[in-house]
Amino acid sequence: MASSPAGSGDPIEYYARFSDGKSAGARDATVMLGLSGLEIVQASPHIRAVWAYANLRSGEPLRERAVDALLRSTEQAGASLFVPGQPFAAALMTRAPHLTARAERWRHARPWIGLAVAIVASGAAIYASGWSPARAIATGLPDSWRQRLGQQVITSMTEGYKKCVDPRGLDALRSLNDRLADATGTGRPFTIVVYDWPLTNAFAVPGDQIVMTQGLLAKADSADEVAGVLAHEMGHGIELHPETGIIRAVGLAAAVELMMGGSSGGLANIGLVLAQLGSTRAAEREADLQALRVLRQAQISPAGLGNFFKRMLSQEKKGDTPGQLKQFDILSTHPPTEERQALVERQEPYASTAALSPAAWKALKGICTTTVDAAPAPSPAEQPRQAL
């Protein structure tokens, strides 16, 4: 009777094919499940070997329904043992549990599950603390980088639309810009460009630059309303929201790319991500608070800020805004109008004057009577302060 060197293992012998890993020939063998390892006996030439269970590696993880087992051992590099039949694989599972699919998966996934939990917990903690890594990076960006980045965004978002350059309109816009920019108290120059674009919109881009559309000017009832919208966009600029949004989007895309093993196309779609940036509601509130501060400093009534959005909302409810444009409309990224209106109404009254004279307001409304193709924007060094 064949004896097990380990003492009292499984007495059943299983048919196997043994390959030494030196040549592709295979030899008949028998294998027994010993107490501490597999006992392999090769018939011709007669060779006996014991592979400890702990040193076994399996061609594919062992399962209850496995039809056979293909094994290697670190004790005999290159050699392999093929044992056909389900009973051997099932019996081996109890002696070498590290070869089961469940054990292998857990061994591989456990550190990454731990890392995932740590990432999610860190994210939650950062969110709860109110600290924004993207904002911290945005604050450190040189001004020249911010302005160039902004020009890139303007170029990509206004493609196909002409720039409005009527001289009298430009004078009026410069006057309004000077008044508001001085009131920000930041000493930073703001650049405002109007495009002949029927969409009702205004948006801030990196580098303290603001794009406003002819559609918005057409919908505005007064210069105070335009001043309110511009002060709001300047608020975004002061808070570095556009820069923060881009850095956050890029960081998220890179993280997704890294996590999805490069098959998500995330980096390739960065352009889309940039174009689809939307301000968060918290950022909108911050911009509103900055706008109210700027308007007070500039002695312009805050009513225009609330009124404009209120009227836009009521027009939208009536269906005046074409359906296809809604998703790109200024309202899509802004907080509820009621909330903004309440914020405006809570302001202490102060002495104010009209944002622009009636003549200047009329000139601003007509800024798109003269348009030019949107040439590449001049570099920041070439731009006069508060140029349009």
Next chain:
Amino acid sequence: MLRPCLTRAQNANAPGTARRTSGYVRPKHDERAERLLGPTMSIDHAERTISGIERSDSTIKITFDPGTDRLIGLGFTNGLLQVLTLGIYSAWAKTEVRRKLWSFTRLNGEPLEYTGTGRELFIGFLIVFALVLMPTFAGGAAISILLPGRADAVTAYQFAVYTLFLFLVGNAFYRAQRYRLSRTQWRGIRGALVGSAGQYGWTYFWTLAGPAIFITAAALLAAWSIGPDVGGTILLVGFIAALWILPWRANKLQRMMTDATRFGDRRVTYTGTSGPLYARYLYAWAGSAVVILAAIAVSVQMIAASGAFQVWMQTKQLPPLEDGAKLAAVWLSVLVLCAMITASYRASQIRHFARNTHFEGASFRSSVAGPRLAWLILSNWLLRIGAIATAIAAGSLLIYITGAIPKPGTTDAARIGTATLDVLLILVPIVVMSAVATAFAQFRSTRYLVSNLSLDGVVDIDAIMQNQDAAPKRGEGLAQVFDIDGF
């Protein structure tokens, strides 16, 4: 095929108590073995089934033996683990799928073994991420910042990047194949791909870029010296004609890859020429051309009849959904028809490659058929689309059931919490179902290709010795990034 184990009493090796049949030892009378094999399976039955493991080592029989496994359960588990690890587990998931597919593939009844690891794939990807993806992205960002509004600079950069990627794609194919062959073993003997990935990448590149540069230069010259119409015509006709290089190119690349392939210390050789491929290519090329031209004619007629598209061109007012759907249906049909025509050519190409691939004294043979291959490709796509659609429907149902819809008037934190739950309820089913569909689709493709492959002729298997070349240390990160790693 059933492959029961054979058991015997411990004293079966004793002289006179055992007889040798088909290479394994069986006792004359073994109650224990009979008990283990069960009442429905006799030892004799086991003998017959086990004889599927060929004893004669002069021929190699290729089979695909998955038992009842279809990788659906594995796909499900992999999907869940990818969610729990934020996607990082995908390298290990891919490895486990490969180990299964390799083990289902049998030579003389013994499985191939995949010895690659998830760790190797993951590190390979990280290196490519750091050395290729990030610098490419950083270069684009730098141009945006340093040269704002310069569309020409962006275009030049994109051209340079695409050119580099075109070179890297060939490189990636080769490296991926080298990695997989080095991690493929049979009876402990591993495969290998010798030769230069750079040389293959260069051939892959110039056989596409060369004709493109030549045609573009000719078109520019004609446009400058004769007129833009002539230049445009040369460009269009030139590129359509250049498609005829593809069979020659495929054959050349196949030769490079196959002649560099080793199993153990033995070479695999390729003797094919591109000539026989051209007759089939003519059908595919002409068939596709007819389908596309017909679709263009139908589309032009539809656009002219509708009038809505002219409005769209002038006012950007989108045409009615019905008109758009009709047009989309026409081009979807084109896609399906062209896929079927292309599959027919692909099948003939696979058969051509197989019959011209030789190992020792034997030649491969493939019986892959065009219609079956077309159906396989199409049904795998439908499978993936159906899985994602099912996941979205299931996720939406879960959102409806849980009532996790952001409500106005609630706090920001509550809204963010609800929105996060919504994303998870949609995303988790999508990731899981995609993993299931992908694993099952890979199973079906491998089953079809392997089941239709054979090796005809005599091979002295015992004489094949181990390959002594050093195997690559890392996984095929580049192919993974370009999404061309197949499995």
